Amino acid sequence: MRALRIAATGMSAQQMRVETISQNLANMNTTGYNARRAEFADLHYQQMARPGTINSADGTILPTGIQLGLGVRPSSVTVQIAQGSLSQTGGDLDIAIEGEGYLEVTLPSGQSAYTRDGGLKPSADGLIVTSDGHPVVPGITIPDDARSISINSDGEIYAYFGDRVEAELLGQFTLAGFSNAKGLEAIGSNLFLETTASGPALVSTPGVDGLGTLRQGYLEDSSVDAVREVTELIEAQRGYELNAKVITAADQMLSATTQIR
Amino acid sequence: MDSAGYTTLTRLSGLNREMQAIANNIANVSTTGFRKEGMLFSEHVSALGRDEDSLSMAHANVRLTHAAQGPLAATGGTYDFAIEGEGFFLLQMPEGQALTRNGAFTTNEQGELTSHDGARLMDDGGAPIFIPPAARTISVSADGTLSADGEPLARIGLYMPEDPLTLLRTNGVRFIPTGGVVPQEGSVLLQGHLETSNVDAVTEIARMIEVQHAYTTGQKFIEQEHERIKTVISTLGR
Numbered sequence: 001m002r003a004l005r006i007a008a009t010g011m012s013a014q015q016m017r018v019e020t021i022s023q024n025l026a027n028m029n030t031t032g033y034n035a036r037r038a039e040f041a042d043l044h045y046q047q048m049a050r051p052g053t054i055n056s057a058d059g060t061i062l063p064t065g066i067q068l069g070l071g072v073r074p075s076s077v078t079v080q081i082a083q084g085s086l087s088q089t090g091g092d093l094d095i096a097i098e099g100e101g102y103l104e105v106t107l108p109s110g111q112s113a114y115t116r117d118g119g120l121k122p123s124a125d126g127l128i129v130t131s132d133g134h135p136v137v138p139g140i141t142i143p144d145d146a147r148s149i150s151i152n153s154d155g156e157i158y159a160y161f162g163d164r165v166e167a168e169l170l171g172q173f174t175l176a177g178f179s180n181a182k183g184l185e186a187i188g189s190n191l192f193l194e195t196t197a198s199g200p201a202l203v204s205t206p207g208v209d210g211l212g213t214l215r216q217g218y219l220e221d222s223s224v225d226a227v228r229e230v231t232e233l234i235e236a237q238r239g240y241e242l243n244a245k246v247i248t249a250a251d252q253m254l255s256a257t258t259q260i261r
Numbered sequence: 262m263d264s265a266g267y268t269t270l271t272r273l274s275g276l277n278r279e280m281q282a283i284a285n286n287i288a289n290v291s292t293t294g295f296r297k298e299g300m301l302f303s304e305h306v307s308a309l310g311r312d313e314d315s316l317s318m319a320h321a322n323v324r325l326t327h328a329a330q331g332p333l334a335a336t337g338g339t340y341d342f343a344i345e346g347e348g349f350f351l352l353q354m355p356e357g358q359a360l361t362r363n364g365a366f367t368t369n370e371q372g373e374l375t376s377h378d379g380a381r382l383m384d385d386g387g388a389p390i391f392i393p394p395a396a397r398t399i400s401v402s403a404d405g406t407l408s409a410d411g412e413p414l415a416r417i418g419l420y421m422p423e424d425p426l427t428l429l430r431t432n433g434v435r436f437i438p439t440g441g442v443v444p445q446e447g448s449v450l451l452q453g454h455l456e457t458s459n460v461d462a463v464t465e466i467a468r469m470i471e472v473q474h475a476y477t478t479g480q481k482f483i484e485q486e487h488e489r490i491k492t493v494i495s496t497l498g499r
Contacts, residue, residue: 001277003284010288017291037336039365039377040292041433042285050429066324067430068278069285072292075433076377078367080338099397179372179394199370202394210395239290242462246284249473253280256480257273261487 001257002070003250009071010243013040016074017236024224032116032190033222034079035229041075079182084223086215092149093120093128096220099212101175102192104203105134112137114176114201117190119219132189140171153213155206175211176201264309264316265486273479275302275321276472282324283469286460294363294434295458297465299325326430331362331459333451339399340366340374343456346448348419352380352435353389358442359435360420360428362456368392378433385418385444401452419445 020038027033048066086096095118097103102114115130123129126141142149146159155173178184183197194201207213279300289295305320333343342364344350349360359380366382369375374382374390381389385405392399396409405417422428424440431437 001280003280006281006284006288010284010290013288014291040289041363041378042289042292042295042430044432045430047429066278066321068281068324069289069298069430071285072288073432078365078377080336082337177394179370180368182367183370197370199372210393210397235291238462242287242290242466245466246287246469249469250280250284253277253473253476256477260480260483 001250001254002068004247004254006069006071007243007246007250009043009073010246011240013038013072013074014236014240014243016077017239018233020077021229021233021236024229025226028222028224028226030190030222031119032084032220033224034081034084035222035224036077037080038074039076039078040072043070043073045069079184079186080223081181082223084221086218087221088217089119089219090217091119091219092216093122093151094118094217094219095120095151095173096215096218097175097206097212098215099210100181101177101206101211102181102201103130104137104174104176104201105130105191106137107134107191111193112201113187113191113193114184115190115192116220118214134191136173138171138174140173142170151214151216153207153215155214172205173214174203175206175214176203177209177211178202263486263490266483268316268318269479269482269486271305271318271320273476275300275319276476276479278321280469280472280476283465283472286465287462287469290458290460290462290465292363292434292458293365293455294331294361295460296331296362296434297327297458297460298430299327301325326428327459329459331456333454334457335453336455337453338365338455339452340368341453341455342366342401342417343451343454344419344448345451348421348445348448349436351383351387351418351420351442352376353383354380357437358383359431359433359437360422360442361433361435363434364455376433380433383418384415387418388415390415390417401450403449403451405450417450419448419450421445 017038020036024035045067048068097116102116105113105115107113119131120128122142128136128140140157145161149159151157157170158167159170160167179199180197183195184192185195186192204211282298282300286297300321303320305318307316309316349362352359352361365377366374372392372394384390393409399409401407407414407417420442422438423443427439429437429439
């Protein structure tokens with residue numbers, strides 16, 4: 001009885017949906033997190049009688065034939081790229097990206113990774129790093145004696161020294177954009193790696209080439225919408241139960257089959 | 262030999278197929294753009310002999326694809342499109358064209374609009390759609406015109422199969438138009454929405470219970486027929 005196996009594919013698909021939803025809800029407060037959505041596609045169709053073939057019994061042409069579906073499979077888990085709301089933190093080195101783009105950081109291996117988590121800190125020697133300590137490209141160092149720093153929307157970072165009125169330019173942040181940001185590989189800790197699917201990083205200054213601008217003193221919230229997630233959760237749960245019902249019914253039919261004598 | 266048992270068996274094997282179709286519908290209750298299937302039973306009349314009546318049997322021989330519009334769900338995605346009305350999106354796959362109502366698209370590494378598994382979406386002229394990387398806002402109007410920052414780029418094509426009866430269902434919520442496609446006008450395209458599966462859980466479960474009971478009835482019938490023949494044989498043989 002294939003119905004049993006088909007319903008099992010349905011149950012495992014709904015289970016994967018619940019896992020995706022729990023990951024989203026768990027990251028409700030993760031800076032710059034984008035919600036994921038599980039997508040499904042139907043499985044291969046068994047062509048029991050292809051449409052257009054000649055019916056062997058009376059020579060007529062079958063108009064639609066018999067094509068029986070074999071269930072469902074998860075086709076992708078897509079990142080829903082959406083701007084999260086900005087919350088004010090007042091931190092000198094908290095920067096939110098308004099619009100598209102990622103900050104580039106250097107991993108200990110020397111590889112580049114990309115993040116939208118703009119909660120930056122100075123390291124022991126003044127270098128601007130992420131909360132995990134990865135240096136932000138291009139390496140900008142804040143001198144010890146800087147009184148305050150200011151970052152404008154184009155990513156230029158200025159420092160004020162002593163009682164001097166005019167600021168000194170320390171450097172400029174760059175942003176990286178991708179043809180297909182959904183194709184980035186998530187490696188955890190809010191970091192992403194470039195892949196063949198994402199296309200190469202197009203590094204430019206904030207505000208040009210379709211990239212977003214920076215805002216000092218703000219952090220981007222997670223774009224998870226709790227109401228939506230919980231609605232989806234209920235749907236997934238009911239979908240799971242429906243498939244379980246099919247298993248029970250198919251089982252009872254199978255048991256009727258074994259009773260034929 | 263009496264034929265009643267065989268007639269019931271044709272019915273049971275048809276119900277078995279229908280159960281498979283229902284299981285597939287329910288398994289795809291969350292599949293974007295899925296079209297539910299049904300079974301059509303037909304009578305199959307078989308001649309038994311010169312002096313006897315013909316035997317009528319059941320055949321689950323034809324499958325139906327229900328073209329009813331599925332409910333639309335708001336997703337807010339830039340490249341999530343739903344069709345209101347008739348028509349399909351046209352995809353270019355390595356093995357040829359395919360039609361789909363699954364409007365969840367994304368851009369690939371070259372900036373072309375593709376389905377989530379990489380099949381390219383075609384415009385109204387049958388060419389791929391390219392999204393410039395520097396575009397900030399992408400909007401799609403009701404007639405499918407796609408604009409980047411207010412500048413029209415391309416028009417998403419909607420198509421119908423030339424002969425709907427020759428559509429071949431294939432994996433990935435797709436239909437292969439074996440008889441070619443024709444453009445479809447007059448349907449509305451919605452951005453930020455997806456068409457959900459048109460499977461109605463209540464109807465499916467009700468149909469499932471019906472199939473299950475019909476199957477058990479058939480099984481009981483065969484059992485009673487067995488008893489009847491047994492009684493006949495034992496009575497006559499006494």
